[in-house]
Amino acid sequence: MLKKILVCSVVSMFVLGGAVISSMANADKGAAEIKMVGSKSAKPKPAVFPHAKHQEAFKCEECHHGMADGKKVAYTEGMDLKGKKCEGCHNSEYEALAGKKMGKLKLDTIKGAGHGNCLACHKKMAKEDASLKERKIDKCAACHPKKKK
Numbered sequence: 528m529l530k531k532i533l534v535c536s537v538v539s540m541f542v543l544g545g546a547v548i549s550s551m552a553n554a555d556k557g558a559a560e561i562k563m564v565g566s567k568s569a570k571p572k573p574a575v576f577p578h579a580k581h582q583e584a585f586k587c588e589e590c591h592h593g594m595a596d597g598k599k600v601a602y603t604e605g606m607d608l609k610g611k612k613c614e615g616c617h618n619s620e621y622e623a624l625a626g627k628k629m630g631k632l633k634l635d636t637i638k639g640a641g642h643g644n645c646l647a648c649h650k651k652m653a654k655e656d657a658s659l660k661e662r663k664i665d666k667c668a669a670c671h672p673k674k675k676k
């Protein structure tokens with residue numbers, strides 16, 4: 528009897544687990560590898576971004592958010608992110624962000640958004656974890672690889 532119950536619950540765990548996994552796979556997670564260019568910048572400096580790798584380690588809300596009435600709104604599960612580039616809001620034409628800053632970073636630039644999110648976390652993690660410091664994830668070249676000759 529006990530064995531039968533156990534088998535049943537294991538099977539239902541598989542079924543439930545499978546449903547959760549497939550619904551996660553259905554959500555639009557964007558590209559696995561992204562190159563951020565900064566198209567509206569005077570001096571763009573492309574950044575490489577292994578999106579999928581970050582998704583394994585961090586929650587979507589660590590980076591994604593939306594906006595309502597000019598204010599930031601927190602990410603909610605299933606939020607439609609298609610086409611919502613950071614630069615779509617973080618640019619000089621967007622009045623809601625004009626003059627807004629995070630420390631010294633100007634949030635009405637893609638650099639401000641990129642460094643406020645990406646670089647800030649990389650610096651924090653490198654401080655906390657010697658192996659990440661050794662890999663220099665807090666240095667410019669981690670995200671802005673030198674051009675190949």
Ligand code: HEC
Pocket residue numbers: 554555556557558561563576578581582585586587588589590591608609610611612613614
């Ligand atoms: C470490 C930061 C980070 C995490 C974590 C993250 N993303 Fe992203 N995501 C980005 C950045 C940056 C872009 C590129 C935006 C751009 O090009 O301006 C992006 C792009 C996307 C896009 C494509 C938008 C487009 O261009 O059409 C989707 C969809 C997306 N992410 C979904 C997700 C989901 C779902 C999660 C959680 C499972 C997630 N992301 C986790 C940073 C992140």
Ligand code: HEC
Pocket residue numbers: 590591592593594597598599600611612613614615616617623624627628629634639640641642643644645
């Ligand atoms: C729909 C518009 C919109 C999009 C898309 C958007 N942001 Fe923002 N972001 C905002 C607003 C509004 C604020 C709040 C600014 C303020 O009032 O200080 C903000 C704030 C920030 C801040 C300052 C710290 C904080 O959390 O308040 C960072 C860093 C940031 N965004 C990075 C990003 C990154 C990286 C992306 C792309 C993955 C992104 N943003 C996409 C509108 C947007």
Ligand code: HEC
Pocket residue numbers: 574575576577581585589590641644645646648649652659662663664669670
């Ligand atoms: C919440 C923290 C966090 C945020 C936000 C974040 N990263 Fe990272 N990133 C990490 C950590 C931690 C690693 C190292 C992961 C590992 O162990 O491989 C990493 C690794 C990387 C790597 C590989 C570096 C190497 O030499 O192995 C690149 C490139 C990178 N991130 C770019 C970005 C960009 C671009 C953004 C913003 C769009 C970003 N990251 C946002 C934490 C973050």
Ligand code: HEC
Pocket residue numbers: 563564565566568569570571572573574636637638641642645646649664665666667668669670671
């Ligand atoms: C963790 C990732 C990361 C690190 C480390 C990093 N950056 Fe960036 N940087 C970005 C992202 C993301 C952007 C915005 C997207 C783009 O324009 O490429 C950006 C944009 C820029 C820009 C473009 C400015 C503009 O207006 O287009 C410059 C210049 C720049 N970074 C310089 C640096 C320098 C110098 C360092 C080292 C002190 C550095 N970055 C370290 C991610 C990073």
